Amino acid sequence: MPEVESFQLDHRRVVAPYVRKCCVLDGAHGDKVTKFDLRFLQPNAEAMPTAALHALEHLLAGYLREHLDNIIDISPMGCRTGFYTIVWGDVAAEEVKVALEAALNQVLTAEEVPAANDLQCGNYRDLSLFGAKEYAKYVLEKGFSTEFYK
Template sequence: MAEVESFTLDHNKVIAPYVRVIATEKGPKGDIITNYDLRFAQPNQAEIPTGAIHTLEHILAASLRDRLAGIIDVSPFGCRTGFHLIVWGEISATDVAIALKETLKEIVEEIEWSDVQGTDAKSCGNYKDHSLFSAKEWAKLVLAQGISDLPFERHIV
């Protein structure tokens, strides 16, 4: 079976919240994609409730695209401690962390329910499981703790 980098990470040693590069890969035609770990909650100590992580996913998918070029996907980890961010090319973890910080501030200060895309039965596969209130609370928590651009030590952006 192929080794998956995320499963080799010592989740007991990371210090959330942080942004880290999981991998940068070059395709057969030379295209480069980078996968990032946007960790909100300390692994094995906390998890984001499904309504909050679902709403955060929808907001991040749109709002991070306003700040970073080349986003392919934003998707939650099954463990509900954060998100994968996959982009074309390479962006520094610092620049991703800064964009994430700006997006979380926007969530706390500006986003209203009418701003959240994909919240009806036509555009979402589980439209009843959203919570903007909880998404805002998690955004506040991450901002209060600070976002590091290093996973094993605190280097707040």
């Protein structure tokens, strides 16, 4: 099995919430892609309910793009402790942190979850705006760091 970057992280030593620059990949034509770990909750101690995580995914898909250019994707982690985001270029973790905090502040005032219908979402019944707001508030109060190990 090829090496998986996230499996190299010692999940026992990290302190969430944080924004971690995982890697910068160089493409065959000189392009660069950066992957980030946007960790909201402490691994192996906390996990978001799927409806809150799913709603945050929908909300951040739009709001994060308003504050950070060149996003390729934002996806929830299977462990439900945060998200991965991938961007074009070599981007600093601090820039992503500032953008994430701005996007989460928008989540706090959201009145609906975008694309919460059967046309645009494959599981539209499993969304919680209330839950998304609660977790946004929780991580904003704790504060994100770009330092991730104790």
